[in-house]
Amino acid sequence: MxxxxxxxxxxxxxxxxxxxxxxxxxxxxxxxxxxxxxxxxxxxxxxxxxxxxxxxxxxxxxxxxxxxxxxxxxxxxxxxxxxxxxxxxxxxxxxxxxxxxxxxxxxxxxxxxxxxxxxxxxxxxxxxxxxxxxxxxxxxxxxxxxxxxxxxxxxxxxxxxxxxxxxxxxxxxxxxxxxxxxxxxxxxxxxxxxxxxxxxxxxxxxxxxxxxxxxxxxxxxxxxxxxxxxxxxxxFGKPRVNLVEGAAAEGGRFRSPDGEVDIPLPGGVEIRPGRDLVLGVRPRDVALVRDGRPADGTVELRGRVYVTEILGRQSEVTVSVGESRVSLVVPREQAAGLGREDPVRLAVPTARLLLFDPADGGRRIAP
Missing domain, CATH: 3.40.50.300 (P-loop containing nucleotide triphosphate hydrolases)
Known part of the structure; x- marks a missing residue:
């Protein structure tokens, strides 16, 4: 050795x-x-x-x-x-x-x-x-x-x-x-x-x-x-990590250009409003919300189904959230019956968010 x-x-x-x-x-x-x-x-x-x-x-x-x-x-x-x-x-x-x-x-x-x-x-x-x-x-x-x-x-x-x-x-x-x-x-x-x-x-x-x-x-x-x-x-990962372009907004938030993705910045991160950012979240960390409120520690996004693909016992669902696309992987039965343009609600865990700086070659800022 x-x-x-x-x-x-x-x-x-x-x-x-x-x-x-x-x-x-x-x-x-x-x-x-x-x-x-x-x-x-x-x-x-x-x-x-x-x-x-x-x-x-x-x-x-x-x-x-x-x-x-x-x-x-x-x-x-x-x-x-x-x-x-x-x-x-x-x-x-x-x-x-x-x-x-x-x-x-x-x-x-x-x-x-x-x-x-x-x-x-x-x-x-x-x-x-x-x-x-x-x-x-x-x-x-x-x-x-x-x-x-x-x-x-x-x-x-x-x-x-x-x-x-x-x-x-x-x-x-x-x-x-x-x-x-x-x-x-x-x-x-x-x-x-x-x-x-x-x-x-x-x-x-x-x-x-x-x-x-x-x-x-x-x-x-x-x-x-x-x-x-x-x-x-x-x-790493298939489907690939979701990357959403946007900028820091007032109140410690990330916001896409059309305002449809509006999420609190990861805890402890302070960024001046207006700074360009890229928000990342892995598809397997995102969940569908079929009834009631999203789980604690998550934020809700609303969008429409763009496409659904079967992956054996699971399905990959790609959702249009305004002009952004967010993919998630769910048990196949959860995606059953979903068709193109159907409205859906997504739960995104704030603890699993990634933040990158496009001005610095995409380097991770947090967490």
């Missing part, structure tokens, strides 16, 4: 800046997820740690040792690429065992067999070990490639979207297995993904990367409840 520290990493490819001053610290034994859209610099970060890319500026430390000038094979890291990179003429077993046979590790055959067998069982591919990889499906090859990394003696695992080629059901089960492997091995793991579900399900902590810069680092709860800005808020 080892810590991984990145200090001021910069990397450019011609006029494209892939990394723009990345600072990051992974704790010993931590499962850290790096989340970001395509082109954010996730894979470049992994390659810089592995020694496959030399940063233009900054440094990488593994286990407290500066990796400047240290070759990839001397860094004691194991990397799984998004592409399988398997030996096509080897069996699944031989692909997984190949690192253990190298002169660098010289793992005895019985120990190699034990390691491969244990990881293969966790990955659900024990029955495939004798097959040639050319006979395997894409998802099975992905698991073999992942297993080849996990069997290695390493101070850190570097995983580049290793579940991307699996179907939805298998991805869900594999997330659980990876979490189990991480808990058992306690090997520092840097896991790259564009899927917020994977990040929330796997990460002890999460780092959000955008255009080569770290936007926020925190636990799952911190990232979800207190996103650093509108980009982070929109990166």
């Amino acid at each position: 080892a810590t991984i520290v990145l200090k001021g990493l910069r990397k450019t490819y011609g006029k494209v800046t892939a990394l723009d001053g990345v600072d990051l610290e992974l704790r010993d034994g931590e499962f850290f997820c790096l989340l970001g859209p395509s082109g954010a610099g996730k894979t470049t970060t992994l390659k810089a740690v592995a020694g496959l890319e030399e940063p233009d500026e900054g440094r990488v430390e593994i286990g407290g040792v500066d990796m400047d000038g240290v070759e990839p094979y001397d860094r004691r890291v194991a990397m799984c690429f998004e592409s399988y990179a398997l030996y096509p003429h080897y069996s699944a077993y031989d692909n997984m065992a190949s690192p253990l046979r190298s002169p660098r590790y010289k793992v005895p055959a019985d120990e190699a067999k034990r390691r491969v067998g244990r990881i293969a069982e966790l990955l659900g591919i024990s029955h495939l070990l004798d097959r040639n990889v050319g006979e395997l499906s894409n998802g099975q090859r992905q698991r073999v490639a992942l297993g080849r990394v996990l069997v290695r003696p390493a101070d850190a695992f570097l995983l580049d979207e290793p579940l991307s080629h699996l179907d939805a059901k298998l991805r869900q089960s594999m997330r659980a297995e990876l979490k189990t492997i991480g808990a058992v091995e306690r090997t520092t793991t840097l896991y790259v993904t564009h899927d917020y579900v994977e990040a929330l399900g796997l990460g002890d902590r999460i780092g959000v990367l955008r255009e080569g810069r770290i936007v926020q680092v925190g636990t799952r709860e911190e990232i979800w409840d207190r996103p650093a800005d509108t980009f982070v808020a929109q990166s």
Whole structure:
């Protein structure tokens, strides 16, 4: 196990800046997820740690040792690429065992067999070990490639979207297995993904990367409840967070331009009237009010149904509140019978409101 520290990493490819001053610290034994859209610099970060890319500026430390000038094979890291990179003429077993046979590790055959067998069982591919990889499906090859990394003696695992080629059901089960492997091995793991579900399900902590810069680092709860800005808020959750543009009004309130969204500012926030703001609330925090008064701690908004979509046992209802749109997720029976333009009442919890500053790149103001 080892810590991984990145200090001021910069990397450019011609006029494209892939990394723009990345600072990051992974704790010993931590499962850290790096989340970001395509082109954010996730894979470049992994390659810089592995020694496959030399940063233009900054440094990488593994286990407290500066990796400047240290070759990839001397860094004691194991990397799984998004592409399988398997030996096509080897069996699944031989692909997984190949690192253990190298002169660098010289793992005895019985120990190699034990390691491969244990990881293969966790990955659900024990029955495939004798097959040639050319006979395997894409998802099975992905698991073999992942297993080849996990069997290695390493101070850190570097995983580049290793579940991307699996179907939805298998991805869900594999997330659980990876979490189990991480808990058992306690090997520092840097896991790259564009899927917020994977990040929330796997990460002890999460780092959000955008255009080569770290936007926020925190636990799952911190990232979800207190996103650093509108980009982070929109990166987590489906349906996406509701964002309503408006401004501060007299009496400590937020008001949309048409006045239809008029809500008290989060407690303790003092903002001069007239300042532009963006109000955020997650769809699963909003409720329908069918009868009586809204619950304590909520404020009521009135609008008309724009569209209703069924999500299995739940429904997503999008409501037009004046010129603004607010989505919410409710049990399907609550949305039954709702049609376009039907009037509805919404209960918005004031304690769950988020406030952002559009003049400062959408940075969160409160709470």
